[in-house]
Amino acid sequence: MSVKKFCATLVLVLLFNLTADGSSKVLTLHYPPDKSVVESDYMSISLSTIEGFDGHLKVEVNKDETTKILPGQFRCFRVALYPGINTIDLLAESGGKSVDQISITVFRRSSIISRYRIPPPEFTMAFFHMQDHSECTGCHVLDPTEADRKPANILKLSAKSGNEMPGSSVSTCYSCHKGILSDKYVHGPVAVWSCLSCHDPDSDPRYSVKRPDSDMCYECHLEEMKIWSSKKYVHGPVNLGKCTICHKPHASDYPFYLLKQSWDLCVSCHVDSATGKHVIGDAFSTKGHPTRGYPDPLRKGGELVCASCHNSHASSFPNLWKYEVESLFDLCQKCHNK
Ligand code: HEC
Ligand code: HEC
Ligand code: HEC
Ligand code: HEC
Ligand code: HEC
Ligand code: HEC
Ligand code: HEC
Ligand code: HEC
Numbered sequence: 001m002s003v004k005k006f007c008a009t010l011v012l013v014l015l016f017n018l019t020a021d022g023s024s025k026v027l028t029l030h031y032p033p034d035k036s037v038v039e040s041d042y043m044s045i046s047l048s049t050i051e052g053f054d055g056h057l058k059v060e061v062n063k064d065e066t067t068k069i070l071p072g073q074f075r076c077f078r079v080a081l082y083p084g085i086n087t088i089d090l091l092a093e094s095g096g097k098s099v100d101q102i103s104i105t106v107f108r109r110s111s112i113i114s115r116y117r118i119p120p121p122e123f124t125m126a127f128f129h130m131q132d133h134s135e136c137t138g139c140h141v142l143d144p145t146e147a148d149r150k151p152a153n154i155l156k157l158s159a160k161s162g163n164e165m166p167g168s169s170v171s172t173c174y175s176c177h178k179g180i181l182s183d184k185y186v187h188g189p190v191a192v193w194s195c196l197s198c199h200d201p202d203s204d205p206r207y208s209v210k211r212p213d214s215d216m217c218y219e220c221h222l223e224e225m226k227i228w229s230s231k232k233y234v235h236g237p238v239n240l241g242k243c244t245i246c247h248k249p250h251a252s253d254y255p256f257y258l259l260k261q262s263w264d265l266c267v268s269c270h271v272d273s274a275t276g277k278h279v280i281g282d283a284f285s286t287k288g289h290p291t292r293g294y295p296d297p298l299r300k301g302g303e304l305v306c307a308s309c310h311n312s313h314a315s316s317f318p319n320l321w322k323y324e325v326e327s328l329f330d331l332c333q334k335c336h337n338k
Contacts, residue, residue, distance in 0.1 A: 038109065040081075054094065055093050083108050089103045112265075180250045183250075197219075227314070275288070
């Protein structure tokens with residue numbers, strides 16, 4: 001080792017408690033554990049730096065650099081994830097040099113992308129609220145208060161309520177989970193931080209939700225339940241009560257809190273219909289009916305999508321036609337009588 005390099009190392013050792021083998025204690029990662037399974041599009045990270053560290057932190061997700069320069073000893077933030085395995089590199093830099101690095105991998109599971117449905121065996125689900133986090137409670141409140149437990153008056157919610165953000169005075173959950181409202185459309189009970197109307201604080205694992213999803217959703221969406229259960233034909237996943245296979249429970253960038261754009265959502269399961277040659281009867285055995293790319297004649301301002309002709313939940317007809325008609329011909333007439 002050259003004298004110059006030795007001196008530089010010595011300075012680093014003195015400044016940041018570097019150990020002789022080069023590993024350092026600048027960064028301590030408190031959350032998440034390496035090899036976690038994540039169910040959402042993002043992951044919260046909480047780490048601390050040693051006292052006196054005046055550098056900055058660089059965060060790379062899959063080598064895509066996002067630099068964060070955050071003051072303070074405790075650093076809490078969120079990163080966006082892709083489906084599948086994500087590599088997260090946390091680099092502490094000071095004076096243009098890297099002084100410490102922690103790398104972890106997490107698996108973003110997805111129930112609608114088949115190759116990401118089952119995590120590789122080395123990844124495990126780490127329920128945050130099932131572990132001791134006394135190192136967080138110096139700054140955050142972790143146990144729900146009476147106010148959190150009070151049922152929200154959902155009758156007071158309108159479709160517009162989704163854009164209001166009451167903030168930390170309303171909920172204990174806010175300080176860590178405020179990012180949940182960052183999507184365009186926010187579901188009513190989430191917008192008013194009525195988290196415990198779906199998440200049970202006394203369950204095991206803590207904050208579990210009722211399954212199947214329909215048991216949870218129908219507590220408020222009673223009208224829909226009545227209508228759909230009165231129909232002769234119910235869509236496969238609805239019949240199984242799997243509402244969250246299509247809907248996000250909290251918020252989404254798509255209307256109706258859908259996981260994807262409506263058309264993309266349908267073809268993620270109905271792959272054959274994605275060709276754009278949806279066959280409707282003999283007249284179309286060679287040429288399919290368009291399923292997108294035109295306005296929907298029956299919904300002002302809406303695009304033609306699968307749900308223009310099909311009901312996503314239930315119908316009186318085997319092919320889940322959206323409209324109450326007597327025959328296939330009548331269905332065509334709905335749009336083609338002009
Ligand atoms: C020294 C104080 C402190 C400690 C200890 C602390 N945090 Fe934080 N945390 C904060 C502050 C300040 C914020 C920002 C709050 C705000 O902007 O409203 C925050 C925000 C967060 C966020 C939200 C980040 C975002 O960008 O949405 C999460 C998640 C979080 N903390 C998790 C944790 C966890 C987990 C622990 C324990 C391992 C922890 N924090 C310990 C101070 C702390
Ligand atoms: C100290 C920060 C903090 C507070 C306060 C907090 N959470 Fe969390 N919670 C987390 C972190 C971190 C995760 C892991 C997921 C992630 O990356 O955001 C998590 C995960 C969860 C999960 C998924 C299951 C699990 O245990 O991993 C649920 C559900 C949840 N929180 C609900 C709540 C509710 C409801 C409240 C309010 C009563 C709350 N949390 C308050 C930090 C916090
Ligand atoms: C309408 C019911 C409902 C409400 C209200 C609700 N959640 Fe959830 N939450 C769920 C369901 C269902 C899941 C499981 C995820 C899935 O199946 O897609 C979940 C999962 C989570 C997770 C795990 C990671 C993720 O994002 O999927 C966190 C964290 C969480 N909820 C926090 C909260 C917080 C904080 C609130 C209050 C603002 C809240 N939830 C309100 C139904 C709800
Ligand atoms: C605690 C009561 C409550 C629960 C539980 C609940 N919702 Fe809602 N939901 C509402 C309220 C209130 C609205 C109206 C405000 C809005 O548009 O978000 C709503 C609206 C919706 C909408 C938009 C309706 C429209 O016509 O625009 C969808 C989609 C939806 N919920 C799906 C779900 C799903 C899926 C579940 C189960 C994961 C669920 N909800 C559970 C209260 C609830
Ligand atoms: C196959 C995907 C899918 C499943 C599964 C699903 N939905 Fe929907 N849902 C949609 C789509 C798409 C819309 C938007 C309206 C449309 O275009 O049909 C919607 C709309 C809604 C609405 C708005 C009112 C309405 O009738 O249009 C509510 C409420 C709702 N869903 C609740 C639920 C509940 C509760 C479940 C579980 C029992 C569920 N959904 C299961 C795709 C689905
Ligand atoms: C999570 C997977 C999934 C998604 C997403 C999905 N479907 Fe389905 N769909 C199914 C299953 C499973 C069946 C039942 C298949 C069977 O019985 O042959 C079904 C059946 C149907 C049928 C009836 C077929 C028949 O033979 O009667 C129609 C129509 C349909 N889906 C339309 C849609 C539309 C429109 C969307 C988007 C709003 C959609 N599906 C999204 C899984 C899905
Ligand atoms: C213009 C109206 C229309 C549109 C748009 C449409 N469908 Fe259909 N779909 C029908 C009709 C009508 C039938 C019944 C065909 C028959 O009886 O020969 C049908 C049948 C089906 C079936 C059951 C038969 C089969 O092919 O397996 C599924 C599943 C289906 N559609 C899914 C979709 C999906 C997914 C989309 C979007 C990519 C879509 N449909 C778009 C009218 C439509
Ligand atoms: C929800 C509305 C809707 C329904 C229901 C519907 N169509 Fe269409 N159809 C359209 C739209 C939109 C187009 C594309 C614009 C156009 O050509 O007018 C289209 C185009 C067509 C075309 C021209 C295709 C081409 O490639 O040029 C034919 C033929 C057709 N439809 C027949 C039918 C038949 C047969 C049925 C009943 C089985 C039917 N449509 C049901 C909306 C609908």
